[in-house]
Amino acid sequence: MTTTGIASLGLALPSRYLDVRDLAALRGVDPDKFTKGLGCHEIALLGEGEDVVTLAASAAERALARWGGSPKDLGLVAVGTETAQDMSRPLSAFVADAIGLRGAYRSYETKHACYGGTVALRQALEWKASGAARGKAALVIASDVALYAPKDPGEPTQGAGAVAFIVDDASVAEVDLESHAWAEPAFDFWRPVGESFPRVDGPLSLACYETATTECFRQLAGGRPLADVLEGFAALCFHVPFPKMVKKGVMKLGEAQGWDEGATSALFESKVMPTMEWNRRTGNSYTAALWTSVAKALAGAASGTRVAAFSYGSGFGSELLTLTAGPAAAAGAWVADVEGDLARRERIDADTYLAYRGA
Numbered sequence: 001m002t003t004t005g006i007a008s009l010g011l012a013l014p015s016r017y018l019d020v021r022d023l024a025a026l027r028g029v030d031p032d033k034f035t036k037g038l039g040c041h042e043i044a045l046l047g048e049g050e051d052v053v054t055l056a057a058s059a060a061e062r063a064l065a066r067w068g069g070s071p072k073d074l075g076l077v078a079v080g081t082e083t084a085q086d087m088s089r090p091l092s093a094f095v096a097d098a099i100g101l102r103g104a105y106r107s108y109e110t111k112h113a114c115y116g117g118t119v120a121l122r123q124a125l126e127w128k129a130s131g132a133a134r135g136k137a138a139l140v141i142a143s144d145v146a147l148y149a150p151k152d153p154g155e156p157t158q159g160a161g162a163v164a165f166i167v168d169d170a171s172v173a174e175v176d177l178e179s180h181a182w183a184e185p186a187f188d189f190w191r192p193v194g195e196s197f198p199r200v201d202g203p204l205s206l207a208c209y210e211t212a213t214t215e216c217f218r219q220l221a222g223g224r225p226l227a228d229v230l231e232g233f234a235a236l237c238f239h240v241p242f243p244k245m246v247k248k249g250v251m252k253l254g255e256a257q258g259w260d261e262g263a264t265s266a267l268f269e270s271k272v273m274p275t276m277e278w279n280r281r282t283g284n285s286y287t288a289a290l291w292t293s294v295a296k297a298l299a300g301a302a303s304g305t306r307v308a309a310f311s312y313g314s315g316f317g318s319e320l321l322t323l324t325a326g327p328a329a330a331a332g333a334w335v336a337d338v339e340g341d342l343a344r345r346e347r348i349d350a351d352t353y354l355a356y357r358g359a
């Protein structure tokens with residue numbers, strides 16, 4: 001197989017979680033607001049000794065272990081994150097330290113809020129397709145720990161996780177080189193230098209996300225009826241800040257297209273909702289959130305199955321990618337990463353969460 005794409009996937013989740021109903025009780029909020037109003041269920045939280053680097057390193061080791069190549073075949077290592085450890089040293093260097101990489105490869109970190117991982121993946125795919133890779137492969141990782149200030153409205157949407165890709169042949173999925181981007185400068189969600197938690201304009205972030213969705217899918221349609229184009233896709237994956245937000249984006253898309261509300265809801269239930277099963281267990285993992293959804297959609301997919309992936313990063317930048325499942329998707333080897341991590345993790349209670357957050 002010579003086509004460029006995703007040759008291997010690995011995922012990693014942290015070892016603890018909080019049920020949002022426990023958070024609701026702690027904060028004196030009706031639990032239905034978090035579960036029904038926002039669509040949130042569980043918040044993945046770091047355990048002892050875990051951080052954005054250990055998550056990224058685990059995902060990378062898992063992707064490398066199920067790939068046919070070896071680290072000396074890598075010509076590029078890129079990490080997309082908004083949980084930077086340093087203003088200068090890239091997260092890719094921290095990960096290389098953790099998993100013992102060194103050699104003839106390009107190493108860097110990309111940043112564009114939750115879109116940063118997609119940027120790294122796109123660059124790796126384009127590097128391969130350009131011929132500059134000269135037969136080498138790329139290791140790309142999206143890794144984040146999403147925490148808001150205690151009692152912030154975003155607290156129930158917190159989460160963490162990492163997804164790693166080997167960009168080489170298209171065993172897992174071919175990614176179309178043509179994609180559909182849309183960007184506009186906005187302050188919808190940002191974290192000033194030196195501050196620990198993001199600042200968020202919630203209503204603006206929703207408006208930006210809806211604009212990005214509408215614009216990217218309009219480009220995908222390319223003048224054809226979008227409903228006809230989407231019939232060719234078995235799954236539509238979105239960046240998942242929290243599931244209700246994705247539903248709002250899809251409903252807005254339907255409104256812009258003049259679809260009947262019931263038809264848009266049916267599309268959401270059949271092609272979008274199933275892709276968020278793992279996201280509901282992790283919470284928002286920023287750069288990794290979309291790719292967790294894509295990994296879910298590809299797992300068990302027959303070769304040739306088409307999947308769309310809409311990436312959104314505050315600030316804001318967005319891009320709609322289209323993928324075709326390859327021969328290794330049906331076996332979905334990476335399901336073991338998620339199921340194993342979910343089975344092993346510990347549920348913490350509100351008091352432990354309070355001690356962890358300090359408030």
Ligand code: CAA
Nearest residue numbers: 030032033036037038114153154157189200202205241314
């Ligand atoms: N039972 C059922 N539903 C209830 C309820 C109850 N008792 N109480 C409230 N609700 C519903 C509300 O009606 C509302 O539903 P609709 O939106 O459908 O009307 C929903 O719960 C949320 O209620 P509020 O709007 O009052 O919630 P809030 O203001 O407390 O917080 C938020 C919402 C601003 C989005 C907050 O979750 C937040 O700040 N999140 C972080 C920012 C974020 O995730 N933005 C997303 C895009 S930015 C991005 O993409 C980057 C990224 O990943 C972060």
